[in-house]
Amino acid sequence: MDGDGSSESPIETKKAKSKTPRKPKETILKQKSPAEFFAENKNIAGFDNPGKSLYTTVRELVENSLDSAESISELPVVEITIEEIGKSKFNSMIGLVDRERVDAALYDDYETEKAREKRLAKEARAQEMQAKNAALGKKVKDTPASKAIKGRGEASFYRVTCKDNGKGMPHDDIPNMFGRVLSGTKYGLKQTRGKFGLGAKMALIWSKMSTGLPIEITSSMKNQNYVSFCRLDIDIHKNIPHVHLHEKRENKEHWRGAEIQVVIEGNWTTYRSKILHYMRQMAVITPYAQFLFKFVSDAPDKNVSIRFARRTDVMPPIPMETKHHPSSVDLLLIKRLIAETSKQNLLQFLQHEFVNISKSYAERLIGEMGPDFGSKMTVKSLTSQQLVRIHQLLRQAKFDDPSGHCLSPAGEYNLRLGIIKELHPDMVATYSGSAQVFEGHPFIVEAGVSVGGKNVKQGLNIFRFANRIPLLFEQGADVVTRTAHKRINWSSYKINQMQDKIGVFVSIVSTKIPFKGTGKEYIGDDITEIASAVKYAIQQCCVQLKSKIVKKMHAREQQERKRNLSRYIPDASGAVYNVLKEMTQLHASKKIRYGDDDAELLSKVSENLITKETLCEKLSKHVEQVYSLALCVKVS
Numbered sequence: 001m002d003g004d005g006s007s008e009s010p011i012e013t014k015k016a017k018s019k020t021p022r023k024p025k026e027t028i029l030k031q032k033s034p035a036e037f038f039a040e041n042k043n044i045a046g047f048d049n050p051g052k053s054l055y056t057t058v059r060e061l062v063e064n065s066l067d068s069a070e071s072i073s074e075l076p077v078v079e080i081t082i083e084e085i086g087k088s089k090f091n092s093m094i095g096l097v098d099r100e101r102v103d104a105a106l107y108d109d110y111e112t113e114k115a116r117e118k119r120l121a122k123e124a125r126a127q128e129m130q131a132k133n134a135a136l137g138k139k140v141k142d143t144p145a146s147k148a149i150k151g152r153g154e155a156s157f158y159r160v161t162c163k164d165n166g167k168g169m170p171h172d173d174i175p176n177m178f179g180r181v182l183s184g185t186k187y188g189l190k191q192t193r194g195k196f197g198l199g200a201k202m203a204l205i206w207s208k209m210s211t212g213l214p215i216e217i218t219s220s221m222k223n224q225n226y227v228s229f230c231r232l233d234i235d236i237h238k239n240i241p242h243v244h245l246h247e248k249r250e251n252k253e254h255w256r257g258a259e260i261q262v263v264i265e266g267n268w269t270t271y272r273s274k275i276l277h278y279m280r281q282m283a284v285i286t287p288y289a290q291f292l293f294k295f296v297s298d299a300p301d302k303n304v305s306i307r308f309a310r311r312t313d314v315m316p317p318i319p320m321e322t323k324h325h326p327s328s329v330d331l332l333l334i335k336r337l338i339a340e341t342s343k344q345n346l347l348q349f350l351q352h353e354f355v356n357i358s359k360s361y362a363e364r365l366i367g368e369m370g371p372d373f374g375s376k377m378t379v380k381s382l383t384s385q386q387l388v389r390i391h392q393l394l395r396q397a398k399f400d401d402p403s404g405h406c407l408s409p410a411g412e413y414n415l416r417l418g419i420i421k422e423l424h425p426d427m428v429a430t431y432s433g434s435a436q437v438f439e440g441h442p443f444i445v446e447a448g449v450s451v452g453g454k455n456v457k458q459g460l461n462i463f464r465f466a467n468r469i470p471l472l473f474e475q476g477a478d479v480v481t482r483t484a485h486k487r488i489n490w491s492s493y494k495i496n497q498m499q500d501k502i503g504v505f506v507s508i509v510s511t512k513i514p515f516k517g518t519g520k521e522y523i524g525d526d527i528t529e530i531a532s533a534v535k536y537a538i539q540q541c542c543v544q545l546k547s548k549i550v551k552k553m554h555a556r557e558q559q560e561r562k563r564n565l566s567r568y569i570p571d572a573s574g575a576v577y578n579v580l581k582e583m584t585q586l587h588a589s590k591k592i593r594y595g596d597d598d599a600e601l602l603s604k605v606s607e608n609l610i611t612k613e614t615l616c617e618k619l620s621k622h623v624e625q626v627y628s629l630a631l632c633v634k635v636s
């Protein structure tokens, strides 16, 4: 115990020490380049881990190729190859000499002799249990992969190459297109797969982070007698391209297109099925393209080569660039449009820089803005307050909806073809909605619902597409998944949600896809216009399917009935035979009358000139009648 309470306990000493004010660190203002930001937050662009990075790299390159070919109305031909690079090969590529492990205990996957024995004993027990269960006919679960070999393990490297027949790139633009984050040619108000000017650069940033190797671009444009070759990486801090080699080479074969090659760390084993799903779904939504997908490994049994053949030459129309809808603009955008416009006065500006504002409507809007505004006022001289007033009015005023002419949906024909080609369903129905609008952005929803098919699981199989990109991740919160699971009463369309193999395909196209997150993986459920359009499109498919299903059920019932009746015929005909005999007697006694043809048959029956068997054979063509007759006989 403390005597006078004045002595310092060790704890107090510590506390007192910790209370001594530390010299505050000087606050230093720093800036980050966009490349640095995305390198540090690569998960938001879909580069979460090596496996997902391999998937996203493939996706970004394929989508760039499709955008490029479609922009010149060329039927796309895209070849994508993933080549596995073993550790030794990778080391020799970067000039590193292979080294054997010397201090084994230094490694993350090191296991002591005791731990190894324990693990093996546990595995043996699990195997024994499995064998017992199998012998008893019980369901056998796979034994989980051994946990002993944890650790990060060896990295796997892959060379990803994507070649297309698109429009190629201007020689001088290549370094900036691939070496400057947030630069691209798809920023206009237009339906494109790419939007952010990020995808290809992220693949390069990931290659720089994981292998240190540069990206290689080969490209040639129409009528160019040379091929551009560029090898570059990116200066992350400055967000500028670092060019290793940029030259023009001979183009003897008059080739046109682009080939991008990048070496990255990846994980084929865990993302194989995702990548193949992506390719398959891309083939569904793009049946006018031809894809050749290859995975090449040192172990030939792991090799994959799949050709997704072109099934139609009908390509959706090229999406058109459009102007902004007045209800969709914000203050910043108005300022940007004013800075960029070539129009002098407010009237011309409103009339020409937006869709759905005619001259007379622009005049009415200006009148409504107040006495400070006039048609002839110079648009570039508007004050900040005046801009706010314009913005307020544009948000509140009524405008016609934007038309969907600028959009390029896959088309019902293509969607149906894609579904049939890839899934081979028993039944399919498709629907293409008309253009609608959310927050001033036009959008079109198309849907397909299939029942049955190859490689389709029981229950709901959801296939989502946005601007003709398959969406494979973060399915749960997506508007399509939620609608299909919660807002469609499948049984009312005679579809069994649990047992039938149902394919639900929904494709949404828009000048602005309201993705949640930058990963472009799912569309939120919160935009009512989109949610109800999705529900309506699926319902329309279901209505079509219901009538097909009812017809099919009816035909099946009929067939079943006939099959049962045919079994009944021999008995029934015996009864009929007796009736017929009775009828002849009734006829003879003039109690009933029948026609001459019948008379002939009946007289044969009564004279025993026709046997029961022959009658039975004749009657099998009229099973329905025999059945009803036989029923009458039984009843009477």
Ligand SMILES: Nc1ncnc2c1ncn2[C@@H]1O[C@H](COP(=O)(O)OP(=O)(O)OP(=O)(O)O)[C@@H](O)[C@H]1O
Residues within 6 Å of the ligand: 060, 064, 065, 068, 164, 166, 167, 168, 169, 177, 178, 183, 184, 185, 186, 193, 194, 195, 196, 197, 198, 199, 200, 201, 202, 257, 258, 259
């Ligand atoms: N295969 C290709 N053929 C022609 N141009 C290409 C090709 N790949 C990339 N480009 C050009 O490089 C630019 C940058 O591509 P990047 O993938 O970085 O961004 P993006 O496609 O514009 O947008 P996002 O990040 O949303 O995919 C593209 O806008 C395009 O102009």
